[in-house]
Amino acid sequence: MLTPLLVLCMVSVGVWATTAIREERQVVLDNSYPTVLYINTALDSASANTRADTSNVIHVNLYPPNQKPAEPRRAVVVLRGEAEGTLVLTQEDPPAGVTRIEGSISNLTSGLHGFHIHQFGDLSGGCGTAGGHYNPFGKQHGAPENFNRHLGDLGNIVADESGVAFVNITDPLVALTGLRTVVGRAVVVHAGADDLGKGGNEESLKTGNAGGRVACGVIGFA
Template structure:
């Protein structure tokens, strides 16, 4: 079994931990607990780069290329869509207390191999991801989920 973790931080008081586990060639299970977010839905993605030297802005190129992890060069979509970035994990629902506890199982984010997410980053966005179906000019690129408000680098564990 492979395991990884991302420690979520932000300058806005958002914090938490996201754990990743994968058995063999099976799907990866993502289990997280994050606090300090505003209630409602927030876009949640794996971004291309594991670089937080400029906060969450350095997790993907600002001109949108290389933003969400996308080794197959597909359009942005939802987790259940065939046409989606590998890193498109949809939305996390935050309760009235500002906390989100969630589990996601996804076959597009392996922890090993040529398309591994190890060393990349996870990002929470300020708004809801429209899953590529919102009709906005950014829908098929980012899900029009707004600014990056918290992030962490995905590191393998022993």
């Protein structure tokens, strides 16, 4: 069981912001995506995401002793446009656990297509009003495995000769609850391949030169 002393030692490193959200105290140490440490005193347990390239920034979630154990969260995206499909997002261990994105998208051209979570769930003007890639930590565009990436950077999906892409992605930054939640934002599928920030120009570090938006949908709780 983690003691209050341990928590105080960790937080004293340099906390700059503390907010209260639904009886959960969120502590963020820097404006960069953090290592997430989840302490649940109801279960006498703690867990953290441990990507090899994670920064020394720590996001601490402290729950009161009577907090119920976290339950899996699930969301659905219905994609519409030139292409269409349905995706299911599942986070088994919120808020620190990875999120799995599964489903299929049809009516694509064969080959690679950029696949991202965008800032807004506003599709009133079509996919164009979804804004840019979701990027709450002010990073450059990159590959999903890069430290320097937008939170919404999910790389490419691959459509087969019949124009169908089967999606099965697990990502450590995408979350369905807490400060990093993507619920209410939009998934966008692009016409071309994402160069993953390696295109050698300014646009590559913003959008990956993935081209137009051929499908989009809002992420909603299921």
